[in-house]
Amino acid sequence: MATSRRVARVSELIKREVSQMLLSGIKDDRVGSGIVSVTDVQVAGDLQHAKIFVSIYGTSEAKAETMAGLKSATGFVRSELGQRIRLRRTPEVIFLEDSSLERGDKVLSLLSRLSQERELADHTDEADEGGAED
Template identity: 55%
Template sequence: MAQGRRVERVAALIRKEVSELMINGIRDERVHHGMVSITEVEVSGDLQHCKIFVSVFGEAQERDQVLEGLQAASGFLRGELGRRLQMRRAPEVVFQLDRGLERGTSVLGLLNRLEDERQQRGDIPPGSDQQPGSDEQPTG
């Protein structure tokens, strides 16, 4: 169990350091095209591999450019992580686009559209929380 806590601790430190390096250390302009945030860091049990999930707010082209810039800077980041975390061997860093926010926004949009369609058909009165076909009166 101590090994698991160490991996979690290293992942948290990597997240903190890479966030700081993305702001102050990476000079590649591609990285600064969109609003980038680190959503998750996964570190292997042997601390040799690190997968960093990033979310990029912007158009698809901007996301691709940011990801290319981050991949190009991965060697620099690996060296900096080794120095800052004082690790004998810094993990190999791989960036992956996290599409969780994108999917969540898409689902919310679909739910809103469904609700609008149901209101237009008259299935649900506007502003009502009542389910269609329910004869129960609200209490209160």
């Protein structure tokens, strides 16, 4: 069992290397159909498995294509990681779609809409009160 500090360091290394691969290493055209970024990497305590969370910007078809391309490139990614990061055993790689950015964006838009509605309600209340005094 690796220390939590080592696990964190390995996950940061994997995140950086996979991000580089997404820019220039993976030749699958499906991966380029959406804008892809690595948001997080979770490495198991025994360093045998790595879950790579990716955020994909684009249509749902582009997201599906990109995920299919990433899943087919897992062998390439693992072998590249083995060459770039010196570990006794290269972890198994699993790509997962991270939709937290979309959920956050949705929450922010809902909050701004509520804020606008409150301001509008406050202005109409002030106008009603101002009209009643005259």
